[in-house]
Amino acid sequence: MNQASMTVSDVIAAHFDALTRAEKQLAGSLLDNYPVSGLGSITTVAENAGVSTPTVARMVQKLGFRGFPDFQARLHHELEATLSNPIAKHDRWAANAPGTHILNRFADAIMTNLRQTLAQMETADFDRVAALLADRRRTIYIIGGRITKALADYLFTHLQVIRPSVTQISANPSSWPHYVLNMQAGDVLVIFDIRRYEQEMETLARAARERGVVIVLFTDPWASPVAKAAAHVFRVHIEAPSAWDSSVVTLFIVEALIEAVQSSGWAETSDRLKTLEGLFEASRLFRKPRQEAPGKT
Template structure:
């Protein structure tokens, strides 16, 4: 068995070959960032609602001799992941800043981003980037009370890279006008984290009825909108404060923008150049 490959990558490779019971186990492992795999096979089977032979068969399908071999790989993977953010904070710890809110927040954010990457399906990420770069698609973006800023941040980048991008007004009373313009060539990008908003869920439902494709950015627990979304990205949002953090969501946005721009390198460069020329020629933008 090649231990250089991560267990989560092996799971992705074999996903189509797994039975429904085996997928219950992999879902539990991925939802718990592989930590669930460190417990006994009996407890893992109980938590996943499967039999212990199912877990043994899964281990062998992934290329391991048995569950102990799989568990050793998971243990190495978890240990390596734990070392990574801690190493980055070593300087702050030496300076006796480890109890300061800045250091505690930095540890939490490093943990959030690392776990978000662990759960990310890179093939799905690239598929969404290709979808959003398609000039035949019209894009609509909207966020909730907390994530509205994330939606506008993504919108501001997309409308520079390409045309056909709209940010929906925060007031539900004007959403019907946008729904009228949605077709099977439309993509509605929604941001929704806990304290999930019923209005956003209803909008997603109506957009799907219009033929639109839903791309959802949500938290680790998953918005109810997932049942309407063709694509869903879960990001870790917990922070050492009374507020959830959307830093990991912004990480996904910026990575997505870079991917989209690389797919539209020629056309986006021309568009940005034209925009710069327009800004330079138009007096309304001059001081």
């Protein structure tokens, strides 16, 4: 993938095996409180990592940056992107909007997001998450934020039909300890957290991980702080010509996971669907097509 489309943390990860011992120590320090840990002076960054200033200079060049100022400029750009509020995002898009219809601009942006997201995603990682969600021995917990709650609702609604033991966590943080209390080692917690990241999500993730829960995170290219506790991270491209981030590609991955889980245990899922349809019928939840009396046209 083109390095220009990668985050600094992606670049570090891609080069990590080629780094010296001191450079790996520096990389670990940078990633520990990313991206803030790389925003001090070169001397401060070196001291915080316990390495020399020349080590910092050598490593950033090894990563493909022209020097430390270029390295920091990329970090500042990432930080600005993660903190952008809806007004700032709208103004940025409006200033550069091409003279085409909004439908075309949105389509171009979404297709770019999809290509970039799939280019970064390993199918093996997707398959591992699908296997976790399909494992009936594990209880699945799902939570979303202020905007991403809609995605969490969507995943929960489908998974609770496909398999048993699926719980949606309330958005109220004061209730979270009750959910964590019931979590067992090996259970799965799916978290949706995109910029602007919600502080309580990291607290929930840490508490769940301490109980041995496997955390799956849906986030953006800059990565929520929850990523530090997550075993599996989907970093989805979300830019759109709008004041709001796009959820289209995230929903695409969610729907693909739903199908993968459904297919892996279709015999059980089919039985559950038949039972559910019977319950719908008994409750008269859905309106039936009106039938004409015999002989009428």
